Amino acid sequence: xxxxxxxxxxxxxxxxxxxxxxxxxxxxxxxxxxxxxxxxxxxxxxxxxxxxxxxxxxxxxxxxxxxxxxxxxxxxxxxxxxxxxxxxxxxxxxxxxxxxxxxxxxxxxxxxxxxxxxxxxxxxxxxxxxxxxxxxxxxxxxxxxxxxxxxxxxxxxxxxxxxxxxxxxxxxxxxxxxxxxxxxxxxxxxxxxxxxxxxxxxxxxxxxxxxxxxxxxxxxxxxxxxxxxxxxxxxxxxxxxxxxxxxxxxxxxxxxxxxxxxxxxxxxxxxxxxxxxxxxxxxxxxxxxxxxxxxxxxxxxxxxxxxxxxxxxxxxxxxxxxxxxxxxxxxxxxxxxxxxxxxxxxxxxxxxxxxxxxxxxxxxxxxxxxxxxxxxxxxxxxxxxxxxxxxxxxxxxxxxxxxxxxxxxxxxxxxxxxxxxxxxxxxxxxxxxxxxxxxxxxxxxxxxxxxxxxxxxxxxxxxxxxxxxxxxxxxxxxxxxxxxxxxxxxxxxxxxxxxxxxxxxxxxxxxxxxxxxxxxxxxxxxxxxxxx
Numbered sequence: 001x002x003x004x005x006x007x008x009x010x011x012x013x014x015x016x017x018x019x020x021x022x023x024x025x026x027x028x029x030x031x032x033x034x035x036x037x038x039x040x041x042x043x044x045x046x047x048x049x050x051x052x053x054x055x056x057x058x059x060x061x062x063x064x065x066x067x068x069x070x071x072x073x074x075x076x077x078x079x080x081x082x083x084x085x086x087x088x089x090x091x092x093x094x095x096x097x098x099x100x101x102x103x104x105x106x107x108x109x110x111x112x113x114x115x116x117x118x119x120x121x122x123x124x125x126x127x128x129x130x131x132x133x134x135x136x137x138x139x140x141x142x143x144x145x146x147x148x149x150x151x152x153x154x155x156x157x158x159x160x161x162x163x164x165x166x167x168x169x170x171x172x173x174x175x176x177x178x179x180x181x182x183x184x185x186x187x188x189x190x191x192x193x194x195x196x197x198x199x200x201x202x203x204x205x206x207x208x209x210x211x212x213x214x215x216x217x218x219x220x221x222x223x224x225x226x227x228x229x230x231x232x233x234x235x236x237x238x239x240x241x242x243x244x245x246x247x248x249x250x251x252x253x254x255x256x257x258x259x260x261x262x263x264x265x266x267x268x269x270x271x272x273x274x275x276x277x278x279x280x281x282x283x284x285x286x287x288x289x290x291x292x293x294x295x296x297x298x299x300x301x302x303x304x305x306x307x308x309x310x311x312x313x314x315x316x317x318x319x320x321x322x323x324x325x326x327x328x329x330x331x332x333x334x335x336x337x338x339x340x341x342x343x344x345x346x347x348x349x350x351x352x353x354x355x356x357x358x359x360x361x362x363x364x365x366x367x368x369x370x371x372x373x374x375x376x377x378x379x380x381x382x383x384x385x386x387x388x389x390x391x392x393x394x395x396x397x398x399x400x401x402x403x404x405x406x407x408x409x410x411x412x413x414x415x416x417x418x419x420x421x422x423x424x425x426x427x428x429x430x431x432x433x434x435x436x437x438x439x440x441x442x443x444x445x446x447x448x449x450x451x452x453x454x455x456x457x458x459x460x461x462x463x464x465x466x467x468x469x470x471x472x473x474x475x476x477x478x479x480x481x482x483x484x485x486x487x488x489x490x491x492x493x494x495x496x497x498x499x500x501x502x503x504x505x506x507x508x509x510x511x512x513x514x515x516x517x518x519x520x521x522x523x524x525x526x527x528x529x530x531x532x
Contacts, residue, residue, distance in 0.1 A: 019410030046420030064152035205258025260285025286322025371424030392531035420494030430502030
């Protein structure tokens with residue numbers, strides 16, 4: 001045996017061994033040592049094969065614009081106080097406008113100058129007289145509104161990804177669809193409702209001061225003090241499960257938000273043996289919390305999550321450590337979920353479920369069985385046709401086809417690709433397309449034999465002349481597969497993955513492996529004819 005054939009045989013053998021080692025965790029995961037499973041991942045199954053959830057969420061980007069205006073108002077009020085510009089009130093007018101009411105023209109000019117210097121995202125939107133006062137209106141620039149909406153979707157996507165990672169879902173799929181939609185697929189989720197609650201919770205944490213002299217009963221009737229807001233503190237009776245709502249009037253202005261949190265952990269209260277969420281602020285938040293508590297000793301501070309008051313304790317003394325706790329009628333699971341969403345960050349805008357589909361694991365098993373049956377039948381029919389039409393050369397093509405399937409599955413493991421139901425269809429299609437290369441080679445060999453060449457010369461010419469044709473054909477298929485992978489979503493992308501990887505394995509097995517088999521059997525032998 002020549003050294004050339006030995007090196008080629010060793011290459012194929014090495015690829016085969018590595019492929020089988022990589023596929024072992026997929027076939028016999030439980031019987032392998034831990035280091036083996038850590039080095040080589042099993043083939044990951046998609047939602048349609050493993051079961052799980054398919055969600056399409058819509059992001060209310062307009063709410064993100066409103067939140068941006070609210071923060072601009074808060075910043076503007078602070079700047080007005082620093083510049084000693086006297087004003088009556090600052091408020092949001094509608095989705096993209098805010099207004100500031102001042103007492104005279106001098107203050108109005110100073111306001112315009114301040115906005116121009118410090119808030120470049122705003123532009124003047126008019127001026128009106130309001131019972132002897134001057135109301136200046138400003139609106140967000142069009143480019144800023146578009147940027148806020150785009151950022152809201154990206155932030156929502158990242159926040160959901162952080163929550164899902166902490167929730168412990170293996171191989172989730174999260175991607176943006178259109179301008180304001182997010183696609184989420186969670187394979188293997190066993191508690192769909194908890195996942196929905198965790199993903200969709202806005203989790204906007206706010207600290208607001210309670211207006212102690214306000215009458216909550218009058219607020220329920222719609223009589224609110226200036227700058228006041230009616231919220232409800234919910235309490236659940238652990239014995240009966242009954243939920244009571246207590247009205248509470250708080251300041252509309254938010255004193256502190258959860259954006260300044262550094263950590264959130266579940267703790268157990270030693271006195272009552274009840275879980276609560278302990279929160280720690282970052283340095284900026286700790287300083288702000290210290291200032292608020294120092295200026296509000298004796299007042300109640302409401303801890304508000306998604307417009308629901310969890311608790312409203314009285315500030316007994318200045319709190320300088322940057323730590324606080326959220327207590328309420330928590331179970332251990334609800335406290336854990338709350339800590340997760342607080343650590344992952346609040347959503348920049350509310351989301352709503354537009355599509356919700358759940359695939360059961362039994363349906364996934366049926367899909368795998370039917371998909372494997374389709375692949376088996378495709379392989380049997382292709383192998384049978386090749387043996388009947390090309391005889392012994394067809395057997396060589398079938399051996400190469402077996403190598404092709406092993407290499408393809410190993411590539412799925414190496415690239416950590418997710419195998420889906422359309423991916424199984426891609427594998428079946430690959431088996432059918434794989435023998436195209438051998439057919440081109442064998443037909444060229446037949447032509448060379450008809451011209452009177454010897455078996456070895458015909459074999460050499462057949463592989464050489466069909467090579468460029470095979471490369472051209474598979475490159476066009478690969479290009480189509482890459483386009484499907486880049487621009488497709490869901491089932492289309494799953495099909496494209498196996499199609500592209502199948503083309504790579506096909507080129508290696510159909511050209512390299514099959515040629516090695518022929519050369520091995522023809523080496524040192526006098527062959528007068530080929531069974532082709």
